Amino acid sequence: MELIDAIRQRHSVRQYDARDIEEDKILLLKAKIDELNAEGDLHLQFVEDAAKTYNRLFNRMSGLGSAPSVIACVGRDDASLDQRVGYYGEKLVLYAQTLGLNTCWTGTFNRKNLNADVPEGERLVISIAIGYGKDQGRGRKAKTKEQVSKVLSTGAEWFDKGVELALLAPTAINQQKFLIKLLPDETVEFVDKGGVYSQVDIGIVKCHFEIGSGRKQTPG
Numbered sequence: 001m002e003l004i005d006a007i008r009q010r011h012s013v014r015q016y017d018a019r020d021i022e023e024d025k026i027l028l029l030k031a032k033i034d035e036l037n038a039e040g041d042l043h044l045q046f047v048e049d050a051a052k053t054y055n056r057l058f059n060r061m062s063g064l065g066s067a068p069s070v071i072a073c074v075g076r077d078d079a080s081l082d083q084r085v086g087y088y089g090e091k092l093v094l095y096a097q098t099l100g101l102n103t104c105w106t107g108t109f110n111r112k113n114l115n116a117d118v119p120e121g122e123r124l125v126i127s128i129a130i131g132y133g134k135d136q137g138r139g140r141k142a143k144t145k146e147q148v149s150k151v152l153s154t155g156a157e158w159f160d161k162g163v164e165l166a167l168l169a170p171t172a173i174n175q176q177k178f179l180i181k182l183l184p185d186e187t188v189e190f191v192d193k194g195g196v197y198s199q200v201d202i203g204i205v206k207c208h209f210e211i212g213s214g215r216k217q218t219p220g
C-alpha cells in the first residue's frame with residue numbers, strides 16, 4: 001500500500017478486537033521503530049501489553065481501554081522533541097496502517113501504568129494505541145485549504161497537494177490549529193497556532209505535507 005493510500009484510509013480507532021498483534025507484524029513494527037529512532041534520535045517503544053495504560057474514565061468511555069498494545073513516544077528532552085515525535089510517530093502510524101493495523105494518538109492516558117523505559121534526560125511525550133480495530137474508524141470534519149494555508153508566491157501544484165494531505169493529519173481534539181505558508185522564495189513555513197500538543201500536531205502535519213508534496217520536511 002502506498003503511503004498516500006494509508007493517509008486516506010487512516011482514521012483514529014478507539015475500539016479494538018481482543019486479538020493480539022501477530023509475532024511477525026510485531027517484528028516488522030520493531031524494525032521500523034529502530035529505523036525511525038535512528039533517523040529521529042528518538043526512543044519510541046512498542047509495548048506489547050497495554051495493560052492499564054488506558055484505564056482512565058475518559059479512555060474507558062471512548063473504548064481505548066480495549067487497545068491491546070501501545071507505542072510509547074519517548075525521546076531526548078529538547079525543544080524539538082514534540083515535533084520529532086509527531087513527525088516520526090506519524091510515519092510509524094502510517095506504516096502500521098499498511099500492515100492492516102489501526103491506531104489512535106492518545107494524549108490523555110495513565111502515564112504511571114505505561115511500562116516504558118524513560119531514562120534520565122528523556123521524556124515520555126504521548127502514547128499511540130495500536131491493534132486491530134473493531135472497524136476502520138470514520139471520516140471527520142476538516143477545515144478548508146483556505147483556512148489552513150496562505151500562498152505568498154505563485155501557487156504551486158506540489159504545495160496544494162501537500163496541504164490536501166495535511167488536512168487529513170490527525171491533530172489533538174481535531175483542532176487543526178496550524179497554518180502552512182508558501183513564501184515568495186518557494187520555501188514552506190509551518191505556523192503553530194497553539195493548543196494542546198500543538199507541536200506534536202505540527203510534526204504530524206509536516207509528515208503528511210511531505211508525502212503529499214514530495215518535498216522533504218525537517219521536524220524541529
Ligand SMILES: Cc1cc2nc3c(=O)[nH]c(=O)nc-3n(C[C@H](O)[C@H](O)[C@H](O)COP(=O)(O)O)c2cc1C
Pocket residue numbers: 010011012013014062104105106107108109126137138140168169170171172173174197200201204
Ligand atoms: C497529539 C494528539 C493527541 C490526541 N489525544 C487524544 C486523546 O487523548 N484521546 C482520544 O480519544 N483521541 C486523541 N487524539 C485523536 C484525535 O482526536 C483525532 O486525531 C482527531 O479527532 C482527528 O480524527 P482522525 O484521527 O480520525 O482523523 C489525539 C490526536 C493527536 C494528534
